[in-house]
Amino acid sequence: MGRVASTGRRIHRLLIANRGEIAARVIRTCGRLGIESVLAASDADLESLPARLADRVVRLGPADAARSYLDPAAVVRAARAVEADAVHPGYGFLSENPSLARACAAAGIVFIGPTPESLEAVGDKLTARSHAVAAGLPVVPGGEAADLAGAQAVAAEVGYPLLVKAVGGGGGRGMKLVAGPGDLARTLDLAVSEAAAAFGDPRVYLERFVSSGRHVELQILGDGSRAVALGDRDCSVQRRYQKLFEEAPAPLLSDALRAEMTAAALALAGHLRYRGLGTVELLVDRARGTFYFLEMNARIQVEHPVTEMVTGLDLVAEQIAVAEGLPLRIRQEDVVLTGHAVECRINAEDWTTGFRPSPGRIDRVVLPVGEGLRVDTHVQGGSDVPPHYDSLLAKLIVHGTDRDDAVARARAALDLLRIEGVATTVPVHQALLADPEFAAGGVDTTFFERFLDQQLVGAR
Amino acid sequence: MADVGLVDVSLRDGNQSLWGATGLRTAHIAQVAPLMERVGFRALDYSSSTAMGVAVRTHREDPWERLRLTRAAMPTTKLQFIGTGFRFISWQNSHPETMQLVYDRLVVNGIDRVVVLDPMHDMDAARETARRLKQAGVDEVIGALTFTISVVHDDAFYADLAGQFAADPNFDRVYVKDPAGILSAERARTLLPAIVARLQGTPLELHSHATIGLSPMTYSIAPELGVEVVQVGSGALGNGSSLPEARRTVANLRAMGHRVDIDDRALGMVCDFFDGLAVAEELPVGRPQDFDAAFLHHQIAGGVMTTTRRQLSEIGMEHRFDALVEEVGVVRAEMGHPIMVTPFPQMVVSQALFNVIGERYANVPDQVIRYVLGSFGRPTAPIDPTVKDRILDRPRARELASEPPPPPPAELRKRFRRGISDEELLLRAHMPEDQVDAMLAAAPAPRHFNPSLAPVLTLLHELGSRTSVHDLAVTTPGLRMSVRRASGGTSVG
Numbered sequence: 033m034g035r036v037a038s039t040g041r042r043i044h045r046l047l048i049a050n051r052g053e054i055a056a057r058v059i060r061t062c063g064r065l066g067i068e069s070v071l072a073a074s075d076a077d078l079e080s081l082p083a084r085l086a087d088r089v090v091r092l093g094p095a096d097a098a099r100s101y102l103d104p105a106a107v108v109r110a111a112r113a114v115e116a117d118a119v120h121p122g123y124g125f126l127s128e129n130p131s132l133a134r135a136c137a138a139a140g141i142v143f144i145g146p147t148p149e150s151l152e153a154v155g156d157k158l159t160a161r162s163h164a165v166a167a168g169l170p171v172v173p174g175g176e177a178a179d180l181a182g183a184q185a186v187a188a189e190v191g192y193p194l195l196v197k198a199v200g201g202g203g204g205r206g207m208k209l210v211a212g213p214g215d216l217a218r219t220l221d222l223a224v225s226e227a228a229a230a231f232g233d234p235r236v237y238l239e240r241f242v243s244s245g246r247h248v249e250l251q252i253l254g255d256g257s258r259a260v261a262l263g264d265r266d267c268s269v270q271r272r273y274q275k276l277f278e279e280a281p282a283p284l285l286s287d288a289l290r291a292e293m294t295a296a297a298l299a300l301a302g303h304l305r306y307r308g309l310g311t312v313e314l315l316v317d318r319a320r321g322t323f324y325f326l327e328m329n330a331r332i333q334v335e336h337p338v339t340e341m342v343t344g345l346d347l348v349a350e351q352i353a354v355a356e357g358l359p360l361r362i363r364q365e366d367v368v369l370t371g372h373a374v375e376c377r378i379n380a381e382d383w384t385t386g387f388r389p390s391p392g393r394i395d396r397v398v399l400p401v402g403e404g405l406r407v408d409t410h411v412q413g414g415s416d417v418p419p420h421y422d423s424l425l426a427k428l429i430v431h432g433t434d435r436d437d438a439v440a441r442a443r444a445a446l447d448l449l450r451i452e453g454v455a456t457t458v459p460v461h462q463a464l465l466a467d468p469e470f471a472a473g474g475v476d477t478t479f480f481e482r483f484l485d486q487q488l489v490g491a492r
Numbered sequence: 493m494a495d496v497g498l499v500d501v502s503l504r505d506g507n508q509s510l511w512g513a514t515g516l517r518t519a520h521i522a523q524v525a526p527l528m529e530r531v532g533f534r535a536l537d538y539s540s541s542t543a544m545g546v547a548v549r550t551h552r553e554d555p556w557e558r559l560r561l562t563r564a565a566m567p568t569t570k571l572q573f574i575g576t577g578f579r580f581i582s583w584q585n586s587h588p589e590t591m592q593l594v595y596d597r598l599v600v601n602g603i604d605r606v607v608v609l610d611p612m613h614d615m616d617a618a619r620e621t622a623r624r625l626k627q628a629g630v631d632e633v634i635g636a637l638t639f640t641i642s643v644v645h646d647d648a649f650y651a652d653l654a655g656q657f658a659a660d661p662n663f664d665r666v667y668v669k670d671p672a673g674i675l676s677a678e679r680a681r682t683l684l685p686a687i688v689a690r691l692q693g694t695p696l697e698l699h700s701h702a703t704i705g706l707s708p709m710t711y712s713i714a715p716e717l718g719v720e721v722v723q724v725g726s727g728a729l730g731n732g733s734s735l736p737e738a739r740r741t742v743a744n745l746r747a748m749g750h751r752v753d754i755d756d757r758a759l760g761m762v763c764d765f766f767d768g769l770a771v772a773e774e775l776p777v778g779r780p781q782d783f784d785a786a787f788l789h790h791q792i793a794g795g796v797m798t799t800t801r802r803q804l805s806e807i808g809m810e811h812r813f814d815a816l817v818e819e820v821g822v823v824r825a826e827m828g829h830p831i832m833v834t835p836f837p838q839m840v841v842s843q844a845l846f847n848v849i850g851e852r853y854a855n856v857p858d859q860v861i862r863y864v865l866g867s868f869g870r871p872t873a874p875i876d877p878t879v880k881d882r883i884l885d886r887p888r889a890r891e892l893a894s895e896p897p898p899p900p901p902a903e904l905r906k907r908f909r910r911g912i913s914d915e916e917l918l919l920r921a922h923m924p925e926d927q928v929d930a931m932l933a934a935a936p937a938p939r940h941f942n943p944s945l946a947p948v949l950t951l952l953h954e955l956g957s958r959t960s961v962h963d964l965a966v967t968t969p970g971l972r973m974s975v976r977r978a979s980g981g982t983s984v985g
Binding site for chain 2: 042044064065066067068349353358359361
């Protein structure tokens with residue numbers, strides 16, 4: 033356990049090319065590590081809470097994300113202007129964009145994330161799938177469909193119902209269900225033209241539709257030569273593929289399945305010689321009691337705090353350390369999971385009107401505090417929630433001795449939490465945590481939409 | 493112009509000199525370690541067997557766990573342990589194989605730099621310790637040239653020792669250790685070049701306490717005399733009887749035209765942390781010291797002065813402090829001028845204390861008897877024969893003289909429960925077992941400490957103990973905090 037030599041570069045000043053709660057989250061770790069934080073903010077975020085928490089702020093561009101948070105050249109310009117040693121891309125925006133990673137490297141700036149090669153390997157769904165197959169991971173039966181004949185051939189193998197997915201899509205975007213052979217041609221045409229319009233890439237592929245699946249993901253951390261698995265998370269509570277509630281560890285999985293999933297994630301990390309934080313998303317087929325590789329996210333996840341609560345690690349600090357070229361300081365046998373953690377994503381959305389975004393001025397914020405409670409947020413009384421970006425206001429994270437304890441404490445914490453001035457999803461979380469099916473644990477990805485229908489019926 | 497490196501001593505010597513070795517706990521160290529890692533210190537003076545003992549005894553915290561946490565937070569900074577090579581935690585000498593086990597476990601848990609400190613300058617013993625340290629895998633072994641002013645300790649004396657360290661491949665570096673802070677710039681101008689001339693390229697560091705305000709000046713000229721690294725304390729843990737303060741030292745070195753490659757901002761955060769900690773825990777802050785000519789006589793180092801004042805006031809004899817200081821000088825001469833560095837200041841001062849409050853040498857602590865018996869090595873000058881006879885002519889001296897030799901590790905293992913780790917064995921073998929039990933019962937130690945939250949936590953703690961308070965709201969500009977007593981008795985805010 034002696035001292036190690038760093039092969040990289042010490043980071044003293046870090047540019048955060050993101051906004052919202054993840055910007056505040058990265059700033060907090062910078063403060064703890066003695067790294068000077070510089071927030072690259074769009075015009076809409078210059079007065080935000082992260083802008084006040086950061087040691088410095090640099091203007092990134094106009095409010096329009098395409099010309100600020102999504103513009104690699106603007107990010108590198110900002111990093112150079114403040115002489116930052118490194119760029120943290122957060123999640124979303126440019127976090128998995130190989131061209132930002134390349135531009136940073138060309139400018140002599142450390143990109144806090146995987147190598148451009150890894151980003152390319154997992155950024156494209158088909159390439160990711162072929163890497164997963166090469167690493168020995170099970171994948172959902174399926175394949176690329178260049179034309180209708182090709183699609184029919186694949187469909188004959190995987191059977192109906194099936195999904196048509198855009199190669200460039202993700203997070204549930206660019207996915208279509210095909211119930212039977214009669215719908216294939218029409219859906220394929222629609223999917224191809226939509227994929228071309230939305231992602232600039234018309235390629236699509238077909239996949240078996242798993243009727244009752246759970247979204248379980250493995251957190252991994254690699255240094256380029258070695259990787260560790262930091263436990264799993266269940267993110268099955270989703271609405272239109274958007275996660276609302278996450279927990280760690282995933283409930284009600286057999287030890288054998290969990291071990292297989294861990295081994296699979298580590299195999300993929302090893303195959304990619306992965307460096308950085310990554311999440312291997314798996315689909316657990318409830319009927320068959322097995323799992324398939326879905327995709328890999330090469331960045332920090334929104335739901336990373338539940339893993340931090342049960343492992344006691346600061347994942348942002350670990351991410352920075354491996355980006356500095358330091359070898360992993362955690363061995364697999366050092367990873368001990370304690371208790372259970374849950375996370376409620378609190379969005380500025382009106383759940384009674386189809387989760388319509390509700391931007392505006394926040395009047396008052398009251399946050400619960402206490403042992404095992406954590407709120408990651410970027411708003412306080414007087415904050416503006418701009419209409420240009422996603423609607424995530426805060427994440428309530430609760431650590432308990434077991435799942436029941438965590439859920440009970442989360443209920444109490446939600447009752448204390450106040451974010452006033454905009455509509456929030458707090459009420460839907462309160463209803464969710466009171467639901468008996470949810471309380472039993474292990475729901476599938478279709479659960480939440482059913483739950484929501486019941487709630488709305490009940491509300492009428 | 494030279495490149496000058498820094499070794500920070502705040503966590504070990506700073507804590508020992510200014511806060512009686514008891515100020516810092518695991519939470520403090522775990523909190524400040526990532527900041528210290530970022531500064532770019534060449535090494536930290538991190539621990540000693542005294543510091544490890546205090547962790548267990550005073551704080552009920554596992555010093556091994558503390559070391560592992562620190563190493564995890566500081567993957568690239570060298571962490572230094574300082575020891576004599578004879579003892580671990582207790583005052584009694586340990587078996588050489590036990591010392592080997594100590595070194596092995598220190599390395600496994602994260603120590604990679606060790607100072608061999610033998611104030612008697614017994615080079616045979618120092619070479620043997622260095623050999624064992626290298627066997628344990630210690631990356632950097634430092635030989636100590638312990639400075640004092642006396643007729644025997646002239647430049648040639650130190651130059652000869654420096655030559656001996658340089659000739660032994662098990663020593664990687666050498667440092668001049670000035671525990672009393674009496675190395676003036678004037679003396680440094682002859683002493684340091686004499687040492688460097690014999691080092692044959694072995695790097696030289698300087699460690700000079702700021703006790704009488706001399707060392708900041710000595711430091712500012714040291715690089716031009718061949719010193720590559722100076723040792724400093726940060727913020728509240730610099731100055732006073734600790735080492736020169738880090739930021740001031742960096743500014744001085746740069747003003748002298750030297751290059752100091754550190755992250756100044758991170759250093760500022762480290763200093764601010766210790767300053768905030770001193771306020772939150774009501775600990776004294778190191779301040780620049782006035783020159784004190786009398787100090788050249790008694791040479792009581794670092795924390796011993798603080799501890800001694802406290803002990804005197806505890807027995808209501810604070811007014812005898814000056815008489816005690818006088819007696820310290822006399823006892824030191826009678827003991828053969830031991831250099832006033834651990835463990836000798838404690839030994840000389842406690843004997844002087846007994847001599848001042850009662851008849852001279854009527855009461856003699858065990859460690860003084862052991863010193864006279866030769867357990868600590870050969871004194872630099874002969875012990876006063878009358879005093880020697882007086883000390884040895886008592887039953888306790890005969891008891892100690894006939895003590896069996898210290899047991900080897902295999903023997904120690906038989907005395908304790910099977911299956912305990914080597915780390916636990918070493919603590920149990922050298923400390924009262926109930927203290928180790930209490931430490932284990934209190935585990936794990938807290939790992940976070942925010943000095944600015946201390947007043948709020950004190951307030952909440954006090955409120956918790958007042959069951960008549962049900963609701964409290966505190967409003968200040970920018971903060972509104974409310975606390976309500978829940979029906980179950982726990983409070984939430």
